[in-house]
Amino acid sequence: MTNRSMVLKATIQVCLVVLSFLLGGLFMLVYLKVNPVGSKNNYTIIKDNTKVYEKSSLAKSVEKIYKAVVVIEEYEGGVVSGTGTGFIYKTDDRYGYILTNEHVLKSDKTTKLLLSSNEEIDAKILGKDQYLDLAVLQIDKKYVSLVAKLGSSENMNLGDTVFTVGSPLGIEYNGSVTSGILSGKNRLVETSVSKSNNYDWVMEVLQIDAPLNPGNSGGPLLNVNGEVVGVCSMKLVDDNIEGMGFAIPIEYVMSYIKTLEDGVKIKWPVFGVTMENIGDNSVDVPKNVKEGVVIVEVKKDTGAAKSGLQKGDIITKMNGVKVKNSAHLRYELYKYKAGDRIEVTYLRDGKENKTEVLLND
Numbered sequence: 001m002t003n004r005s006m007v008l009k010a011t012i013q014v015c016l017v018v019l020s021f022l023l024g025g026l027f028m029l030v031y032l033k034v035n036p037v038g039s040k041n042n043y044t045i046i047k048d049n050t051k052v053y054e055k056s057s058l059a060k061s062v063e064k065i066y067k068a069v070v071v072i073e074e075y076e077g078g079v080v081s082g083t084g085t086g087f088i089y090k091t092d093d094r095y096g097y098i099l100t101n102e103h104v105l106k107s108d109k110t111t112k113l114l115l116s117s118n119e120e121i122d123a124k125i126l127g128k129d130q131y132l133d134l135a136v137l138q139i140d141k142k143y144v145s146l147v148a149k150l151g152s153s154e155n156m157n158l159g160d161t162v163f164t165v166g167s168p169l170g171i172e173y174n175g176s177v178t179s180g181i182l183s184g185k186n187r188l189v190e191t192s193v194s195k196s197n198n199y200d201w202v203m204e205v206l207q208i209d210a211p212l213n214p215g216n217s218g219g220p221l222l223n224v225n226g227e228v229v230g231v232c233s234m235k236l237v238d239d240n241i242e243g244m245g246f247a248i249p250i251e252y253v254m255s256y257i258k259t260l261e262d263g264v265k266i267k268w269p270v271f272g273v274t275m276e277n278i279g280d281n282s283v284d285v286p287k288n289v290k291e292g293v294v295i296v297e298v299k300k301d302t303g304a305a306k307s308g309l310q311k312g313d314i315i316t317k318m319n320g321v322k323v324k325n326s327a328h329l330r331y332e333l334y335k336y337k338a339g340d341r342i343e344v345t346y347l348r349d350g351k352e353n354k355t356e357v358l359l360n361d
Contacts, residue, residue, distance in 0.1 A: 058163055062177055064226030064337035067146035069219065070098060071167045071174045072123075072137075075105045082106070085166035085219030086113070086180065087148050087228070095102040096144035097261065099253065100218030101233055103258040105135055114171060121136040127260035130193045131201055131211075133270065134253060135218075136260040150222060151227025153206055154248040164210050164232055166219035173215070180210030180243070180353050185329060189246055189325045193232060202331035205246040206230050212245035219245040259308060267337045269359035272302025273309065277325045285314060286350055291324045292316045295346075309346065316352070317345035329350050333359075 065087065084104025092096040098113070105111055105128060113123045121143055128135035156162075159295040160182045167174035184207030190199035212232055221230035230247030252269065259266055274297040278285050285294060292314045298305050309315075315323055319342050323329045338341060338361030345354050 033057070042059035049283050058161070058177070058179060058224065061163070061224060064160065065146070065148050065222055066175065067249070068117045069116065069165045069175070072100055072104055072218065073114060073120070073171070074104070074114040075112065076106075080171065083167050083215045084217045085215065085232070086144065086232065087165075088139075088144055088222045089148050089150065091144055091147055093140055094141055096139045096141050096147070097126075097303065098139065099124065099136050099231055099257075100137065101132050102133050102135045104218050105124040111137065111323055113137070113139065114174065116145070116175065116236055119143070127263040128267075129256070129266045131261070132256055132260075132262060133191075133248065134205070134231065134256065134267070136257065147301050149227050150250055150254070151223050151225065151229045152231040152251065153185070154251060156185075156223060156229060156298065158182055158184065161224045162208050162210055162229070163222050163224075164212065164216060164219055164234065165222075166212075166216035166289045168211075168213035168215045170215055180208055180245075182312060183207040183209050183244070186244065188323050188328075188331070189234070194317075199325075199327045200330065201329045203233070203246075203248065204252070204331075205233065206249055208245045208247060209243040210245060211243070217244075267338060268334050269336055269340065270302060270361060271333055272299045272304030272360065273297065273356065274299070275315070278314070284312075286332075286347075289314060289316075289347065291322065292347070293323055293326050293329050303360055307344070307345070307355040309355065309357070309358045310348070312348070314347040315344055316347060317343075319343050320345075 053270060068088040070086045072086050073080050074082040084100055086098040086100035088096050091101050105125060109125055111123050111125060112120055114120050121139060123137040123139050126136045126138050162182050163177060163179035165177050168176050187205050187207045188202050189205055190202055192199055193201050216232050219232045220228045221232055223229050229250050231253055232247045234246050271321045273295045276296050278289060278292055295309060295311055295313045297311060298309055317323060317331060318332045321332055336359055337358050340359050341355060341356050344357050345352060
């Protein structure tokens with residue numbers, strides 16, 4: 001190889017090295033332009049126009065829901081006596097529609113809302129149901145600045161990040177954001193309705209560890225994308241238990257939404273008995289029977305009366321599903337509608353029997 005060839009080869013190699021550096025630098029400049037990052041207090045930050053976000057922050061997701069959340073105010077004697085949370089889930093040509101819990105409302109017709117803009121307005125109550133613990137409110141569309149996006153709780157996995165926006169402990173803390181993880185799905189939690197002192201209803205809910213406090217009820221439970229996956233409904237309150245909150249899955253909510261929007265009273269099927277739990281009853285129960293429901297009275301001209309059920313019978317199953325107590329029986333019963341026939345398994349004089357009951361409305 002001649003000296004000239006060697007010089008040419010060396011020149012090409014140097015050029016390639018320089019070109020590589022230039023291309024690498026250009027790539028990095030373009031990347032930083034598109035994804036500007038820096039380091040601050042050991043956190044990776046992402047700049048978005050004039051705002052700065054932590055890389056793992058929920059801030060962008062919070063912005064997708066924040067202005068759709070409202071405070072629900074209940075008044076007594078002209079003074080706020082209680083608060084809850086709601087969120088705008090839909091609009092049409094004239095109105096905005098808000099979801100909340102039934103138990104936060106004291107009125108049957110109207111209530112007051114505090115918007116994210118701190119403007120107080122009246123809202124019309126379209127429909128509500130104590131067993132669903134859901135209510136739909138209506139406001140003029142001009143007050144709507146953001147509508148929540150609905151997601152899916154069914155597609156979520158245990159351990160997925162969730163967060164809430166609400167007004168815990170009243171107006172002073174409205175717009176509070178709390179976060180945690182999805183701790184459980186399809187949890188059956190006993191609760192009470194009609195201000196009863198006893199558990200008389202079971203709700204199938206999502207379990208979360210995001211902190212919930214009085215005032216959070218009715219607020220949205222959201223996934224990491226800022227999509228609503230549930231409606232916060234209650235907190236398991238016990239001195240020995242912390243970090244257990246619950247939300248109604250959004251799929252269940254939406255299955256009743258049209259009825260609530262139309263203001264149609266939900267007609268739950270009538271079984272036709274008065275019942276008590278084992279251990280709380282006035283009827284003698286065999287000592288070996290630990291679960292079930294004791295019939296205290298069978299009402300005339302109902303499906304239960306026509307099926308042959310009697311006072312003192314102990315209902316143990318409904319359509320093959322074991323019945324633990326009256327709350328669980330009502331949960332199973334309300335899966336059906338008036339006109340359906342269900343198979344009831346019961347004990348009488350220590351012997352197991354079965355009968356078919358036609359549910360009334």
